[in-house]
Amino acid sequence: MSTIRIEKASRWYGNVVAVNDVTMTIGPGVTGLLGPNGAGKSTLIHMMGGFLPPSSGGVTLDGDRIWRNQDVYRRIGLVPERESAYDFLTGRQFTLANAKLHKLPDPKAAAERALATVEMTEAADRAIGTYSKGMRQRMKMASALVHDPEVLLLDEPFNGMDPRQRMQLIELINRMGAAGRTVLFSSHILEEVEQVAAHIEVMVAGRHAASGDFREIRRLMTDRPHRFVIRSADDRRLASALIAHDSVGAVEMGRHGGGPALHVQANDFGTFIAAAPQIARKNDIRLWEVLPADESLESVFAYLVTS
Amino acid sequence: MNATVLSLTFRGMLGRKRSLLLFALPLVMLALALAIRFIIGDDPDAAVVLLHRFALGTLLPLVALIAGTGVIAPEIDDGEIVYLLAKPVSRASIVLSKLATAIVLTIAFTTVPTLLAGAILTGDVLDPIPGFAAGTIVGAVAYCSLFVLLGVVSRHAAVFGLLYALVWESLVGGYVPGARAVSVQDWAYSLTYALSTDLETKPEVRAAVALPLLAAVTVAAAAVAIQRLRSLSLAGES
Numbered sequence: 040m041s042t043i044r045i046e047k048a049s050r051w052y053g054n055v056v057a058v059n060d061v062t063m064t065i066g067p068g069v070t071g072l073l074g075p076n077g078a079g080k081s082t083l084i085h086m087m088g089g090f091l092p093p094s095s096g097g098v099t100l101d102g103d104r105i106w107r108n109q110d111v112y113r114r115i116g117l118v119p120e121r122e123s124a125y126d127f128l129t130g131r132q133f134t135l136a137n138a139k140l141h142k143l144p145d146p147k148a149a150a151e152r153a154l155a156t157v158e159m160t161e162a163a164d165r166a167i168g169t170y171s172k173g174m175r176q177r178m179k180m181a182s183a184l185v186h187d188p189e190v191l192l193l194d195e196p197f198n199g200m201d202p203r204q205r206m207q208l209i210e211l212i213n214r215m216g217a218a219g220r221t222v223l224f225s226s227h228i229l230e231e232v233e234q235v236a237a238h239i240e241v242m243v244a245g246r247h248a249a250s251g252d253f254r255e256i257r258r259l260m261t262d263r264p265h266r267f268v269i270r271s272a273d274d275r276r277l278a279s280a281l282i283a284h285d286s287v288g289a290v291e292m293g294r295h296g297g298g299p300a301l302h303v304q305a306n307d308f309g310t311f312i313a314a315a316p317q318i319a320r321k322n323d324i325r326l327w328e329v330l331p332a333d334e335s336l337e338s339v340f341a342y343l344v345t346s
Numbered sequence: 347m348n349a350t351v352l353s354l355t356f357r358g359m360l361g362r363k364r365s366l367l368l369f370a371l372p373l374v375m376l377a378l379a380l381a382i383r384f385i386i387g388d389d390p391d392a393a394v395v396l397l398h399r400f401a402l403g404t405l406l407p408l409v410a411l412i413a414g415t416g417v418i419a420p421e422i423d424d425g426e427i428v429y430l431l432a433k434p435v436s437r438a439s440i441v442l443s444k445l446a447t448a449i450v451l452t453i454a455f456t457t458v459p460t461l462l463a464g465a466i467l468t469g470d471v472l473d474p475i476p477g478f479a480a481g482t483i484v485g486a487v488a489y490c491s492l493f494v495l496l497g498v499v500s501r502h503a504a505v506f507g508l509l510y511a512l513v514w515e516s517l518v519g520g521y522v523p524g525a526r527a528v529s530v531q532d533w534a535y536s537l538t539y540a541l542s543t544d545l546e547t548k549p550e551v552r553a554a555v556a557l558p559l560l561a562a563v564t565v566a567a568a569a570v571a572i573q574r575l576r577s578l579s580l581a582g583e584s
Binding site: 085088089090091092107109112113115116117119121123124125127128136137139140141142182 | 349354
């Protein structure tokens with residue numbers, strides 16, 4: 040059982056702060072590192088993997104500093120985001136080379152075991168250059184698993200995978216977590232994370248925004264005022280009808296996309312979505328457009344940070 | 347040194363497109379040698395000029411540049427180095443394995459063609475041809491160490507290496523004798539000069555000084571490369 044501890048870690052590049060005073064503990068089981076692109080997830084994973092020193096603060100594995108400490112790699116398996124992985128080697132050669140670099144007592148057996156774990160035994164004699172994205176991802180995974188590490192770090196492992204490959208990887212990650220390993224993976228898609236991770240850490244704009252199981256995170260994300268932009272045949276009459284309804288908190292006559300529009304703040308997402316068309320119909324007002332104004336992930340995250 | 351790093355590096359070098367250059371450059375020299383032989387005939391002076399100016403002055407630095415930066419820079423560039431670094435393998439053994447690969451390749455693609463070109467031009471491998479071959483060997487070691495360091499430190503290793511080899515050593519060194527005293531090429535030539543009987547061009551630095559200098563450059567560059575690889579950080583968000 041291994042634990043990664045990030046303590047008041049910051050990382051900046053010149054004037055740009057990529058990770059800002061983050062403290063978190065990653066323990067056994069599967070943890071999802073969730074955040075929009077540019078939130079500092081990769082920077083954080085690079086620090087946990089020993090490929091970037093924190094500008095301040097510390098990153099340790101069971102109390103051992105990770106930066107410039109090559110011995111931690113006996114306990115860490117790393118699946119980088121970058122695609123390239125010795126394209127001229129076959130999958131089997133690549134996995135075997137990784138096992139040998141770990142100086143394992145029986146590198147051949149270790150390589151075969153890792154290939155079997157990611158179900159790549161059959162394609163193992165093809166050159167990596169010929170692999171599909173999903174196969175490559177699994178081969179990278181095999182290379183990270185040869186030494187049976189206690190900690191597995193995966194940087195955006197689902198990127199560019201098709202649904203079937205995604206399912207396979209989710210299953211694999213779940214198995215690793217169930218076996219008591221400390222598994223951390225990053226993603227910018229909530230649905231992805233909640234299928235796998237029991238525990239979620241949310242990063243936004245370099246900060247640690249939230250932490251908890253997926254139900255807590257989901258509630259934080261859904262139980263919040265939702266904003267909609269509505270264009271209709273008669274905005275003013277619709278506004279007065281909407282504000283009379285319980286699910287609506289505020290209505291503003293404004294503009295959107297060059298024309299007049301209503302900006303509506305709903306208190307409850309579900310009720311409002313059901314009520315809005317009925318209100319329009321009852322008042323005989325034609326709805327032209329109902330647009331969730333802030334459903335982009337960034338605004339959801341932004342909400343999490345400010346609350 | 348690490349056998350796995352050695353074999354990965356060798357395969358990587360010979361598998362990549364740039365390795366074609368490793369074959370092409372010596373072929374150019376051999377073609378030149380053949381042409382000179384057919385046009386001028388058996389001429390020891392022509393052999394000296396070709397081996398000094400081309401083998402030692404051009405082929406050696408270029409091949410060492412391709413090999414020295416090639417064993418490590420592309421791997422750092424496309425992130426593959428992660429698979430070597432995320433292992434309990436000492437950084438020194440990674441750098442030394444890469445350096446050894448580069449040196450072996452440079453000797454194979456410089457020293458061997460040097461002997462061949464000499465044989466083509468003179469019909470024999472007598473004095474001063476072995477001297478030139480020896481010069482390319484010591485030069486290969488120092489150049490490779492410098493260029494491996496460059497490959498670890500800079501994303502534009504090939505450009506800086508070319509600037510050093512061509513602009514500093516060949517151009518500036520060609521016109522400013524003082525600059526020639528600070529050049530791997532001249533130091534390597536000083537061994538050639540010492541081993542040969544009647545070469546006209548004198549090196550700026552005596553072999554007794556040049557050889558320790560070559561050793562010092564080799565060791566220092568390798569040591570810095572190991573240090574830098576130890577703290578190699580990969581960029582965060584891409």
